[in-house]
Amino acid sequence: xxxxxxxxxxxxxxxxxxxxxxxxxxxxxxxxxxxxxxxxxxxxxxxxxxxxxxxxxxxxxxxxxxxxxxxxxxxxxxx
Amino acid sequence: xxxxxxxxxxxxxxxxxxxxxxxxxxxxxxxxxxxxxxxxxxxxxxxxxxxxxxxxxxxxxxxxxxxxxxxxxxxxxxxxxxxxxxxxxxxxxxxxxxxxxxxxxxxxxxxxxxxxxxxxxxxxxxxxxxxxxxxxxxxxxxxxxxxxxxxxxxxxxxxxxxxxxxxxxxxxxxxxxxxxxxxxxxxxxxxxxxxxxxxxxxxxxxxxxxxxxxxxxxxxxxxxxxxxxxxxxxxxxxxxxxxxxxxxxxxxxxxxxxxxxxxxxxxxxxxxxxx
Numbered sequence: 351x352x353x354x355x356x357x358x359x360x361x362x363x364x365x366x367x368x369x370x371x372x373x374x375x376x377x378x379x380x381x382x383x384x385x386x387x388x389x390x391x392x393x394x395x396x397x398x399x400x401x402x403x404x405x406x407x408x409x410x411x412x413x414x415x416x417x418x419x420x421x422x423x424x425x426x427x428x429x
Numbered sequence: 430x431x432x433x434x435x436x437x438x439x440x441x442x443x444x445x446x447x448x449x450x451x452x453x454x455x456x457x458x459x460x461x462x463x464x465x466x467x468x469x470x471x472x473x474x475x476x477x478x479x480x481x482x483x484x485x486x487x488x489x490x491x492x493x494x495x496x497x498x499x500x501x502x503x504x505x506x507x508x509x510x511x512x513x514x515x516x517x518x519x520x521x522x523x524x525x526x527x528x529x530x531x532x533x534x535x536x537x538x539x540x541x542x543x544x545x546x547x548x549x550x551x552x553x554x555x556x557x558x559x560x561x562x563x564x565x566x567x568x569x570x571x572x573x574x575x576x577x578x579x580x581x582x583x584x585x586x587x588x589x590x591x592x593x594x595x596x597x598x599x600x601x602x603x604x605x606x607x608x609x610x611x612x613x614x615x616x617x618x619x620x621x622x623x624x625x626x627x628x629x630x631x632x633x634x635x636x637x638x639x640x641x642x643x644x645x646x647x648x649x650x651x652x653x654x655x656x657x658x659x660x661x662x663x664x665x666x667x668x669x670x671x672x673x674x675x676x677x678x679x680x681x682x683x684x685x686x687x688x689x690x691x692x693x694x695x696x697x698x699x700x701x702x703x704x
Binding site for chain 2: 424
């Protein structure tokens with residue numbers, strides 16, 4: 351009887367890639383939540399998942415899936 | 430182009446150019462990479478009197494912080510000194526450039542985009558096919574596309590066909606400092622596209638190269654390394670500003686045609702002065 355309750359309380363993590371590095375997030379994590387966990391201000395970075403741009407307005411509803419490749423981009427100098 | 434005497438005397442007052450609805454005076458577009466310090470960058474922007482500075486974007490882990498450079502650029506922006514022109518440097522395909530362009534628009538809050546799609550690693554030569562494909566989509570997506578292209582006339586025409594409002598042909602490969610390697614092709618572009626805004630982008634090394642481009646009738650010059658890699662970047666920014674202004678004024682004044690024979694300038698007549 352105790353095992354199912356314990357299972358319910360355990361956070362299930364899924365592997366993703368973050369800027370090319372292995373990373374894990376709780377299942378159901380949104381892109382917004384990921385940025386918050388990294389202390390990134392929403393307006394400080396642009397985001398793509400699996401090579402596709404995800405606009406700032408869509409990050410809150412974008413739920414990360416196992417194996418997703420997340421890239422964060424920031425302003426730099428340029429020519 | 431017929432310049433009035435007052436235009437030539439004070440070209441800044443009347444000699445303006447436009448990108449869409451944006452009216453510009455400065456014909457000097459400046460890149461922001463490679464400066465020894467943010468302060469030197471800030472002073473170079475100020476001295477150059479540029480109204481357009483280029484910026485980029487990069488993956489966060491690879492960017493390793495910007496040491497205050499971006500704050501300097503944003504400050505210049507707030508003071509109304511310059512508009513930002515984000516680039517898609519590092520892109521190798523239209524698909525990649527399109528995605529990066531959307532990120533740039535969100536980060537920098539501007540539809541202006543310097544579109545770069547490289548087709549060769551050694552020369553960083555633009556890939557004309559990917560470039561045109563990317564430009565077509567981005568124009569459809571509402572971007573004002575400044576395409577970094579070669580001096581190939583037909584590619585340039587295709588870029589105009591898909592809606593680019595101007596063209597940015599190279600003078601020489603990026604960062605090479607070789608100046609205008611193919612004046613014939615550039616002259617042909619100018620002659621065949623007389624109503625198109627043409628900005629020489631890349632390859633400029635010395636102020637004389639920039640002056641040459643302006644004397645040929647190009648509308649503006651974009652450069653970065655020639656200033657940032659100079660021993661004294663601020664002084665070099667000043668030198669380029671003067672050269673670009675001089676070249677433009679010379680173009681408006683009308684440079685005399687070169688010829689293969691001498692023409693005596695002192696009207697002493699055909700006979701010898703002393704026998």
